[in-house]
Structures are given as structure tokens and as C-alpha cells.
Amino acid sequence: MIKIGLVGYGKAGQAVASVLREDPRFELCWVARGSSAESIDDLPVVKLEADSFGAWLDAHPVDGIIDFSNPQAVLSYGEAVRQRGIMVVTAISGYPPETLDYIRDLGRDIRIMSSPNITLGINFLLLAAQILRRIAPFADVEIVEQHFRDKPEVSGTARRIAEVLDVDDERITSLRLGGIVGHHEVIFGFPYQTVRLIHDSIRREAFGTGAAFAIEQLSRCATGFYTQDKLLMRVIREELLLEETLSAAPAVSLDSSVPADRAPA
Ligand SMILES: NC(=O)C1=CN([C@@H]2O[C@H](COP(=O)(O)OP(=O)(O)OC[C@H]3O[C@@H](n4cnc5c(N)ncnc54)[C@H](OP(=O)(O)O)[C@@H]3O)[C@@H](O)[C@H]2O)C=CC1
Numbered sequence: 001m002i003k004i005g006l007v008g009y010g011k012a013g014q015a016v017a018s019v020l021r022e023d024p025r026f027e028l029c030w031v032a033r034g035s036s037a038e039s040i041d042d043l044p045v046v047k048l049e050a051d052s053f054g055a056w057l058d059a060h061p062v063d064g065i066i067d068f069s070n071p072q073a074v075l076s077y078g079e080a081v082r083q084r085g086i087m088v089v090t091a092i093s094g095y096p097p098e099t100l101d102y103i104r105d106l107g108r109d110i111r112i113m114s115s116p117n118i119t120l121g122i123n124f125l126l127l128a129a130q131i132l133r134r135i136a137p138f139a140d141v142e143i144v145e146q147h148f149r150d151k152p153e154v155s156g157t158a159r160r161i162a163e164v165l166d167v168d169d170e171r172i173t174s175l176r177l178g179g180i181v182g183h184h185e186v187i188f189g190f191p192y193q194t195v196r197l198i199h200d201s202i203r204r205e206a207f208g209t210g211a212a213f214a215i216e217q218l219s220r221c222a223t224g225f226y227t228q229d230k231l232l233m234r235v236i237r238e239e240l241l242l243e244e245t246l247s248a249a250p251a252v253s254l255d256s257s258v259p260a261d262r263a264p265a
């Protein structure tokens with residue numbers, strides 16, 4: 001069982017906590033918050049402060065941390081987890097470049113995954129979009145992202161899509177309306193056809209299942225910096241390799257009277 005500490009218990013963190021608590025592979029041990037240490041249900045809560053977090057980790061040891069707080073938190077817990085070899089899945093979407101550099105540096109000593117969108121659906125869309133971009137670099141590309149009314153910044157997901165497709169952020173259109181959890185659409189404009197790749201996060205629990213996938217995959221990885229699309233590609237590659245191995249395996253006769261090379265396919 002993987003023991004987890006959750007950093008951030010806001011809109012996303014609460015949904016992630018509910019998914020983790022229902023999954024028998026994990027034990028959610030505690031929550032770190034920014035402003036209060038009031039307990040949540042039966043969960044221990046700590047106010048995240050750099051100078052005391054190491055002692056908290058020693059008293060409340062975990063195998064991994066999942067971060068749905070804000071871009072500053074990793075600067076408060078990074079060295080404490082580095083010293084203890086604790087793996088990290090951070091889902092923060094708006095890291096400044098220097099903080100991303102710090103996270104990559106943490107990857108020299110621990111397993112750490114950082115992705116602006118942790119859903120499996122978006123990371124599959126990223127892989128599909130990159131394939132289409134490679135075979136049709138001449139196509140026009142536009143990106144649409146839609147989120148709940150109060151989301152202040154352009155989605156980190158949209159910026160990541162623009163980055164991997166090598167298109168300018170000016171091709172991103174952002175809409176803010178109602179309670180939309182997260183909608184992303186990549187539109188490829190060809191002369192005589194249009195391809196639309198669309199992903200909708202219907203409920204924030206989608207971020208919980210993505211985080212569960214990430215921390216479980218990360219527990220099988222070597223020390224290093226990872227992204228969710230790389231962890232997903234790792235599983236796809238393993239599956240394809242397994243399929244290739246199985247299909248290349250010689251036919252095996254279960255009937256000793258029939259030579260293996262004559263066994264039915
Ligand atoms: N990668 C992905 O797939 C997703 C990423 N996100 C990202 O996750 C982040 C949080 O989103 P959302 O839940 O909507 O935001 P909220 O504002 O609802 O929640 C943020 C939470 O972080 C806590 N927090 C703030 N500072 C600290 C700190 N230093 N240490 C610990 N906790 C802290 C706050 O705790 P308190 O209330 O106690 O101050 C608050 O509860 C955003 O960056 C968002 O972009 C969100 C969804 C999906």
C-alpha cells in the first residue's frame with residue numbers, strides 16, 4: 001500500500017482526496033494546507049511551513065506527496081522530501097520557469113512527476129495531437145480552453161499543448177464561464193477537412209484518478225523527472241512490447257500428441 005500526503009485541499013484537492021480514500025492501493029495519511037491546520041474528518045492536517053515540515057514528515061512518514069496547492073508550496077517542501085527520498089506528483093499548472101528548473105533539479109535525487117494536466121484523457125490527447133502534427137505540419141492549429149468563471153490564468157494545459165505542438169500561445173482561445181471544470185480542444189485545419197481532438201474533465205475526480213495512476217507508475221520508476229504523458233507512453237510501450245512478444249511466441253501445443261508447429265493458431 002502506498003502511503004500518501006496530500007498538499008492542498010481546495011476544489012481539486014478535496015476531489016483527489018475522495019478518490020484516493022476509495023482506492024485500496026493507497027493510504028491517505030494527512031493533508032497539508034496553506035492557511036489552517038484544522039482537522040478534516042479523521043485526517044491529520046498540518047499548516048505547510050518550510051522550517052517545520054521535515055519534523056512533520058519524520059513523525060508522519062509517507063511514500064509520496066501529491067500536490068494540488070499552488071506554485072509556491074514545492075519551495076517549502078522540496079528539500080525535506082529530497083532528503084528523505086519521498087516521491088512527488090505535482091499537478092500545479094502555473095509554475096514559473098525557475099520553479100520548474102528547481103523541480104527538475106529535485107529529479108536528480110527523487111522521483112518527481114509534474115504535469116499541468118494530470119488526467120489520462122488529456123495526456124492521450126497530447127500524444128495523438130503530436131502524431132497528427134508530425135504527419136501534417138502544414139495544417140493550421142488552434143487551441144480552445146474553457147474553465148470555470150473564476151480561473152484567473154490561461155490554462156497550463158493549453159500552454160503545454162501549444163508547446164508540444166510548437167505553436168504560439170496566441171493560438172490559444174480562453175473562455176471563462178459558469179462552473180466548467182476543464183475543456184480543451186485542439187483543432188487541425190486542413191484544406192478539405194477539419195480534425196478536432198476534444199477532452200472534457202466532467203468532475204474533479206478525474207484529477208484524482210490521474211494522480212492515482214501517476215503515483216502508482218512513479219513508484220515503479222527510477223529516480224528522475226517525469227511528466228504524465230511520459231508515464232502514459234511508458235505503459236503504452238510496455239503493452240505494445242508485450243503484445244509483440246506474445247504474437248511472436250511459437251505456437252504451443254497443449255496436446256503432447258500434436259507437434260507444436262502444427263498446433264492450431
Ligand atoms: N494538473 C491538473 O490536472 C490540475 C491542476 N490543478 C491546479 O491545482 C492547483 C489548485 O487548484 P484548485 O484546487 O482549483 O485551487 P484552490 O484555490 O481551490 O485550492 C488551492 C489550495 O491550496 C492550498 N494552499 C495554498 N498555498 C498552500 C501552501 N503553501 N501549502 C499547502 N497548501 C496551500 C489552499 O489551502 P488553504 O485553503 O488552507 O489556504 C487551497 O485549499 C492550481 O494550480 C490548479 O491549476 C487543478 C486541477 C487539475
Ligand SMILES: O=C(O)C1=N[C@H](C(=O)O)C[C@H](O)C1
Nearest residue numbers: 093116117155156157158182
Ligand atoms: O484550475 C483548474 O481547475 C485546472 N487547471 C489546469 C490547467 O490550468 O490546465 C488543469 C485543468 O484544466 C483544471
